[in-house]
Amino acid sequence: MKQYLELCQRIVDDGVWIENERTGKRCLTVINADLEYRVDRNEFPLITTRKSYWKAAIAELLGYIRGYSNAADFRALGTPTWDANANLNEAWLANPHRKGEDDMGRVYGVQGRAWAKPDGGVIDQLRKVVDNLSRGMDDRGEIISFYNPGEFHMGCLRPCMHTHNFSLLGDTLYLTSYQRSCDVPLGLNFNQVQVFTFLALMAQITGHKAGVAYHKIVNAHIYEDQLELMRDVQLKREPYPAPQLEINPDIKTLEDLETWVTMDDFAVHNYKHHPPIAYPFSV
Numbered sequence: 375m376k377q378y379l380e381l382c383q384r385i386v387d388d389g390v391w392i393e394n395e396r397t398g399k400r401c402l403t404v405i406n407a408d409l410e411y412r413v414d415r416n417e418f419p420l421i422t423t424r425k426s427y428w429k430a431a432i433a434e435l436l437g438y439i440r441g442y443s444n445a446a447d448f449r450a451l452g453t454p455t456w457d458a459n460a461n462l463n464e465a466w467l468a469n470p471h472r473k474g475e476d477d478m479g480r481v482y483g484v485q486g487r488a489w490a491k492p493d494g495g496v497i498d499q500l501r502k503v504v505d506n507l508s509r510g511m512d513d514r515g516e517i518i519s520f521y522n523p524g525e526f527h528m529g530c531l532r533p534c535m536h537t538h539n540f541s542l543l544g545d546t547l548y549l550t551s552y553q554r555s556c557d558v559p560l561g562l563n564f565n566q567v568q569v570f571t572f573l574a575l576m577a578q579i580t581g582h583k584a585g586v587a588y589h590k591i592v593n594a595h596i597y598e599d600q601l602e603l604m605r606d607v608q609l610k611r612e613p614y615p616a617p618q619l620e621i622n623p624d625i626k627t628l629e630d631l632e633t634w635v636t637m638d639d640f641a642v643h644n645y646k647h648h649p650p651i652a653y654p655f656s657v
């Protein structure tokens with residue numbers, strides 16, 4: 375929690391105002407942030423200075439793992455977070471590649487599970503990493519990348535957390551995740567949960583101990599209409615201790631994650647938090 379609050383304060387103190395053409399808003403921006411999550415100690419990085427909707431964040435991650443490309447599938451898992459990008463963005467609505475209501479196009483999980491090869495067929499990046507790690511193998515390229523510039527025009531948004539790089543040291547699994555663009559009040563709240571949970575889940579299904587997750591962010595920003603709430607409300611609150619995440623131990627394979635797992639297979643313990651803050655969302 376301390377590192378999150380320090381990043382927010384740094385943006386408030388040192389951020390530079392940058393015009394964002396896509397949203398038509400100004401963003402107070404800093405470059406480069408390095409966050410670390412102690413998955414080994416089960417210090418779940420939930421924001422405590424406001425209520426965090428952690429189930430929606432894990433539902434998003436599960437949707438990426440399943441390769442979903444439709445906001446309705448994300449809603450069925452328990453999160454409405456892709457509704458706006460799929461259905462309210464003018465540029466995407468006018469895009470001939472959009473296949474109708476709720477279609478997100480070839481973003482995130484589609485690239486992770488079905489990256490199109492130029493000579494036909496697809497690459498399942500996640501399956502390869504799971505198979506290697508399950509055999510105790512780290513080829514120093516256990517990478518899942520959602521960043522496919524050749525297909526940006528076929529999706530509603532370029533991926534923000536675009537690369538997840540797993541590493542095995544003995545029997546301990548590590549994760550380094552890269553994010554190019556971060557909406558700190560809204561998105562980071564979710565992304566912290568996702569990086570932590572991705573490592574915890576991958577360690578569980580590949581039979582390893584979870585170590586530390588490293589989260590590297592390039593452009594970290596607060597939108598102009600979020601600044602007052604962050605500076606005058608959230609940053610005035612004292613954080614509470616980190617809660618713990620419990621994952622159903624019956625989840626043992628990638629197929630389990632693809633088929634029967636729901637949000638009921640996740641629980642958070644000792645989550646003490648301040649009241650909710652409704653930050654504006656920019657499409």
Ligand SMILES: Nc1nc(=O)c2c([nH]1)NC[C@@H]1CN(c3ccc(C(=O)N[C@@H](CCC(=O)O)C(=O)O)cc3)CN21
Pocket residue numbers: 426427430453454455456459531557560561562563564651652653655656657
């Ligand atoms: N501007 C912007 N910020 C983002 O964080 C973001 C995007 N766009 N587009 C793609 C995804 C969608 N994500 C989202 C979308 C909505 C919320 C959101 O509204 N969160 C609320 C409540 C969520 C709920 O009720 O389930 C929150 O208070 O955290 C969070 C992340 C993260 N990403």
Ligand SMILES: O=c1ccn([C@H]2C[C@H](O)[C@@H](COP(=O)(O)O)O2)c(=O)[nH]1
Pocket residue numbers: 396531532534535555556557558560561562565
């Ligand atoms: O997981 C996510 C997804 C999106 N965001 C934020 C970061 C930006 O504010 C927007 C994306 O806009 P771009 O113009 O494509 O950078 O969404 C996030 O923080 N986390």
